[in-house]
Each structure stands twice: as C-alpha cells, then as structure tokens.
Amino acid sequence: MTQPMHSMPAVDQVSDDTLRRLAGYNLKRAFNVIHADLGEVLAPLDLRMLTFSALTLIADNNGLTQTQLAEALAIKRPNLVVIVDELEGRGLILRNPVPNDRRAHALSATLPGRRLRDRALAAVLAHEARILAVLDPQERLALEQALIRIRGTA
Amino acid sequence: MTQPMHSMPAVDQVSDDTLRRLAGYNLKRAFNVIHADLGEVLAPLDLRMLTFSALTLIADNNGLTQTQLAEALAIKRPNLVVIVDELEGRGLILRNPVPNDRRAHALSATLPGRRLRDRALAAVLAHEARILAVLDPQERLALEQALIRIRGTA
DNA sequence: TATTGTTATACTCTATAACTATA
DNA sequence: TATAGTTATAGAGTATAACAATA
Numbered sequence: 563m564t565q566p567m568h569s570m571p572a573v574d575q576v577s578d579d580t581l582r583r584l585a586g587y588n589l590k591r592a593f594n595v596i597h598a599d600l601g602e603v604l605a606p607l608d609l610r611m612l613t614f615s616a617l618t619l620i621a622d623n624n625g626l627t628q629t630q631l632a633e634a635l636a637i638k639r640p641n642l643v644v645i646v647d648e649l650e651g652r653g654l655i656l657r658n659p660v661p662n663d664r665r666a667h668a669l670s671a672t673l674p675g676r677r678l679r680d681r682a683l684a685a686v687l688a689h690e691a692r693i694l695a696v697l698d699p700q701e702r703l704a705l706e707q708a709l710i711r712i713r714g715t716a
Numbered sequence: 717m718t719q720p721m722h723s724m725p726a727v728d729q730v731s732d733d734t735l736r737r738l739a740g741y742n743l744k745r746a747f748n749v750i751h752a753d754l755g756e757v758l759a760p761l762d763l764r765m766l767t768f769s770a771l772t773l774i775a776d777n778n779g780l781t782q783t784q785l786a787e788a789l790a791i792k793r794p795n796l797v798v799i800v801d802e803l804e805g806r807g808l809i810l811r812n813p814v815p816n817d818r819r820a821h822a823l824s825a826t827l828p829g830r831r832l833r834d835r836a837l838a839a840v841l842a843h844e845a846r847i848l849a850v851l852d853p854q855e856r857l858a859l860e861q862a863l864i865r866i867r868g869t870a
Numbered sequence: 871t872a873t874t875g876t877t878a879t880a881c882t883c884t885a886t887a888a889c890t891a892t893a
Numbered sequence: 894t895a896t897a898g899t900t901a902t903a904g905a906g907t908a909t910a911a912c913a914a915t916a
Contacts, residue, residue: 568812569812569813569814569815569822570778570779570812570814570815570822570824571779571814571815571822572779572780572781572784572814572817572820572822573777573778573779573780573784576773576777576780576784576785576787576788577776577777578773578788579776580772580776580837581769581772581773582864583860584840584844585750585844585847585848585856585859585860585863586747586750586751586754586765586840586843586844586847587765587769588859588860588863588864588867589743589746589747589750589863590747590751590765591790591863591867592743592862592863592864592866592867593740593743593744593747594790594870595866595867595869595870596739596740596743596866597740597744598870600740611740611741611744615735615741618734618735619730619732619734619735622731622733622734623727623730623731624724624727625724625725625726625727626726626727626730627726630726630727630730631730633730634730634732636745636748658722658723658724659723660723660724660725660726661723661724661725663726666726668723668724668725668726670724683734686738686740689740690738690739690740693739693740693866693869694739694866696865696866696868696869697862697865697866701858701861701862701865702739702862704855704858704859704862705739705858705859705862705863706737706739706742707855708746708851708855708856708858708859708862709739709742709743709745709746709859710736710742710746711850711851711855712746712749712750712847712848712850712851713742713745713746713749714850715749715847715850716748716749716752
C-alpha cells in the first residue's frame with residue numbers, strides 16, 4: 563500500500579547512522595576519496611590507477627603474460643586488452659613472443675615505461691603520505707592488514 | 717629509447733610487492749570483494765549498493781531533498797535522478813512537493829519501501845558479518861575508524 | 871543572480887559470450 | 894578439448910555542461 567503524496571518540509575540535518583555502521587559503505591566512500599585524489603595526481607602523467615597498476619606489475623615482473631597480469635589485477639582478460647593496447651601504443655611496454663607458446667604474450671616494460679613508472683610511483687607515494695596523514699603508523703598498519711585480510715576472502 | 721622486441725619466457729610467480737604497500741590499491745581490492753558479494757546478496761531484492769543506500773537514507777530521513785541525498789551519498793545530482801526515478805517507479809519512495817519551494821522534492825519512503833529497506837538491511841548485515849568474520853572486533857573497529865577518517869579528508 | 875532538478879553526454883570499470891589461433 | 898588473446902557488447906558508476914522552473 564502506498565501513502566498519498568503530500569507536502570512536507572525538507573529536513574535540516576541528514577542522518578547517516580545506518581550506513582555509517584557498514585564496512586562496505588565506509589570502504590566505498592574512503593576508496594572514492596583516494597581514487598579521486600589519485601586521479602588528479604596521475605593525470606599529468608597520463609596514467610590512471612589501473613594503467614599505473616598494470617605498468618607497475620609489468621615493470622616488476624618482466625615477461626608475465628596477459629593472463630597472469632589480469633589475474634594479478636583481479637580483472638577479466640577482455641578488460642585488460644585495452645589497457646595493454648594503450649601502454650603498448652605509448653611505447654611504455656612491449657608484447658614479446660613466448661618461446662614454445664605462440665598464443666601467449668610476454669609483457670615487458672621499455673626504458674621509457676620504467677622511467678614513467680618510477681615517476682608515477684613517487685607521485686603515488688606522496689599522494690598516499692598526504693592522504694594517510696590522518697592516521698598514525700599503527701592505524702595505518704591495522705588498515706593495511708584488515709584490507710588484505712578482506713581481499714583474501716575472495 | 718625502446719628496446720627491441722625479443723622472445724622471453726613467462727614468469728612463474730607474479731610479485732605484488734609494490735602495489736601491496738599502497739593503501740589505495742588495497743582499498744580498491746577489498747572494496748571490489750565486498751561489492752561483488754554485496755551485489756549477489758542484494759540482487760534477489762532487485763537492489764544494488766547504491767539503490768540500497770539511497771533507499772536507506774530516504775527511509776531514515778523523511779523529507780530530504782534530492783540535493784541533500786546526493787550530498788549524503790557523495791554523488792553528483794545528475795547521477796541521482798535515475799536512482800530516484802527507479803525507486804519511485806517501483807513504488808518504494810515518493811517525490812513530495814515542498815511547501816514554499818516548488819523547485820525541490822521532499823523524498824519519502826512508502827510502506828513497501830520501508831519494508832524492502834528492512835529486509836535488505838538484514839541481508840546486508842548478514843553479508844557484513846560473513847565478510848568481516850576474518851577480523852576480530854578490535855580490528856573491525858580499527859578498520860571502521862580508519863575508513864571514516866580517510867573519508868573525512870574529502 | 872542563484873538554486874533545484876533535469877537532460878544530454880562521455881569516460882571508466884567491470885562482466886559475459888563467442889571468436890581465432892594455437893596447444 | 895583446453896588455453897591465450899581478442900572482439901563485441903552491455904551494465905553500472907562517475908563527471909561536466911547546459912537547460913527550465915523557481916527562488
């Protein structure tokens with residue numbers, strides 16, 4: 563049964579109490595804050611969180627395949643193709659042939675790719691330090707461990 | 717300068733070490749885990765995290781306007797329109813006129829809306845208990861406080 | 871002039887199904 | 894048969910610009 567529509571005054575103060583008790587909601591809000599700020603930090607380097615993560619994993623794991631990279635990033639392989647296309651098109655990475663398996667691509671970072679990765683990482687670390695300044699070292703560690711624990715449940 | 721492309725063996729083990737130290741990355745991964753699970757929990761009720769959050773805020777704040785709701789959800793007003801349209805179209809909420817301001821809509825939950833909200837909240841709390849079972853109460857509290865602190869920096 | 875809700879639009883992230891070429 | 898990469902496609906979340914109605 564639906565109530566009749568009637569005129570009502572707007573509220574003065576909006577209460578968040580129910581949602582604030584939900585870790586999922588708090589996680590989303592905190593992530594959005596970090597993601598938006600990180601986006602601004604990486605934009606001058608023409609990177610996003612996802613392309614930065616992919617470039618970093620490639621630079622740190624010379625020769626990994628797209629399947630391995632998709633797995634490491636926790637995204638589906640079809641979604642990785644455009645990411646790899648973009649990084650390759652900018653000359654930051656290479657799709658190398660793999661001996662004895664002509665289906666696979668072994669990804670490697672070029673020198674410009676590694677240089678951009680280093681610059682981006684420095685910017686990201688500065689961003690993290692700035693955002694996490696509201697937490698003391700102990701809280702930071704507790705946060706990291708809790709997040710990795712939750713991630714591990716997938 | 718770009719290296720020549722050459723054949724290379726695939727790696728056996730992919731290292732995550734650089735990204736694992738970044739709160740933003742851990743936050744994203746943990747959120748994706750929770751979001752995916754929550755999606756499955758809410759799907760039978762034809763709700764998503766965002767529609768559930770909107771319905772909850774409306775039920776808890778009878779008469780709030782769309783501007784207030786968008787602010788509370790931390791989304792832009794244009795993105796709220798389809799959410800409110802959907803909830804209203806399903807008879808879960810009403811757009812009521814506001815006395816002395818014919819521009820604004822005072823949102824209210826109908827009885828079916830409040831009932832669905834209650835069922836959804838019970839499902840969400842069960843989901844949270846299941847996901848957060850990997851954390852002890854102290855870790856849970858530390859996580860909540862850290863997330864709210866980060867959110868507050870926006 | 872400013873605000874509320876709205877439309878139009880675009881970008882990003884994510885997912886599934888189905889194809890190809892190899893294995 | 895199975896796997897690696899790819900294409901096509903769709904759903905969802907987010908953002909900005911600009912408009913009409915109203916304040």
